[in-house]
Amino acid sequence: MPSCNEEKISKVCCKAIIKHREKINAIQAKIKELQDRCPHYGLIKTPGADVGNWDRNDDEYWTDYKCPYCNKQWRTYHDEMS
Ligand SMILES: [Zn+2]
Helix, strand or coil, X not given: CCCHHHXXXXXXXXXXXXHHHHHHHHHHHHHHHXXXXXXXXXXXXXXXXXXXXXXHHHCEXXXXXXXXXXXXXXXXXXXXXX
């Protein structure tokens, strides 16, 4: 059974963590805003594929995109190798 004092410390830690998480969320929102504004100059495109499946309908093609400046990364799926 934890003492009252330990419970107090835990509650203080919890409060501090919540505050820090709020800051992280705000910073992440700011980063996202900047990434959305970035024109992604020199975008790196890496094609990927999962082919040779027994059922060809299971084959997948995609392209991974990465901006060398803002570091935004995303993937788009498409029907064929491009
Ligand atoms: Zn970018």
